[in-house]
Amino acid sequence: MLPIVISEEGIKRILFTEQHDKNCLIEINLENQLVIVGSTGEAFPFEINYFRKQCLLNGWDETSYLLNKISEIENFEKTKSITHQIGII
Secondary structure (H helix, E strand, O other), rough: OOOOOOHHHHHHHHHHHHOOOOOOOOOEOOOOOEEEEOOOOOOEOOOHHHHHHHHHHHHHOHHHHHHHOOOHHHHHHHHHHHHHHHHHH
């Protein structure tokens, strides 16, 4: 489940459309962060944390995300170690 927040106007438009079109489909477009009302094409934006969005889009949990970033983490650690050694000299 992905709890999202959209504008009050967006909620009203979605409910109005749903009341008048019982077959109306509502699409949650995570990549573009939009709630789209199928029968009208209206789109309402929502915010989501970047980390959570990447995990959901890629099917990762927290550990998978970190494993995917292992080369970046290793490079950071090398840079940190070199910087630390220079600071000591």
